[in-house]
Amino acid sequence: MFDLYIGNKNYSSWSLRPWLLMKHFGIPFREHMVSVAGRDYNPALKPLAGNARVPSLHDDGFQVWESIAIAEYLAERFPAMWPADAKARARARSISAEMHAGFAKLRTAMPMNLKLKLKGKLPTAEVQRDIDRVVEIWEEARTQFATADGPYLFGAFSVADAMFAPVAWRFHVYNVALPPLAAAYRDALLAHPAMIEWYEAGIRESEAHAHYDGLAGEYGGSR
Ligand SMILES: N[C@@H](CCC(=O)N[C@@H](CS)C(=O)NCC(=O)O)C(=O)O
Secondary structure, three states, X not given: OEEEEEOOOOOOHHHHHHHHXXXXXXXXXXXXXXXXXXXXXXXXXXXXXXXXXXXXXXXXXXXXXXXXXXXXXHHHHOHHHOOOOHHHHHHHXXXXXXXXXXXXXXHHHOOOOOOOXXXXXXXXXXXXXXXXXXXXXXXXXXXXXXXOOOOEOEEEOOHHHHHHHHHHHHHHHOOOOOOHHHHHHHHHHHOOHHHHHHHHHHHHOOOOOHHHHOHHHHOOOEO
């Protein structure tokens, strides 16, 4: 039996990734929520994961941590989590790894916080570079690799969509202007039933963390 340890749904973008993947593919799991406060890691989480962070997947007690490694572990059992075509699969892996390793400027300037209602502001040049790269990745996948099997990056929902899902919330909450293809893909992610389930649970949470909430004023909005 799988146990998935996640952080607060309002804030924990990394936790959303494996949670969404498991929900989309109908994999049964027990969900356990721990409090996260924007720390790089938390020694209190060490019993749950070697890296002292969430998400962490336990498979009958065996621990798998790091969102991309959790996705790979699951995909070994459920190969449909990656595109069937070898080149599409390779591209899906490249962009998933790029997401896992990069986009620090975007992540720092626009942390996931589902409760914020913002007007938005002009991104710095560095943040805009990250935004432009996300748009480029999405447009390339949708125009060169997507099959007719769905509105997601490679057609049917894959690990790559789970990896980019929190970015859809960021673009939405921080009011980032997107060209039409990227906007349509963002909207497809936001309309996913499991994304809606996560959002509705997230906005009901009462815990508040200044680290994430403090940005509301900067972007002309409120919590
Ligand atoms: N690279 C890790 C990042 C995980 C991470 O940064 N998790 C945060 C929550 S989103 C955490 O556990 N922080 C500890 C805390 O704030 O207590 C992954 O891909 O899973």
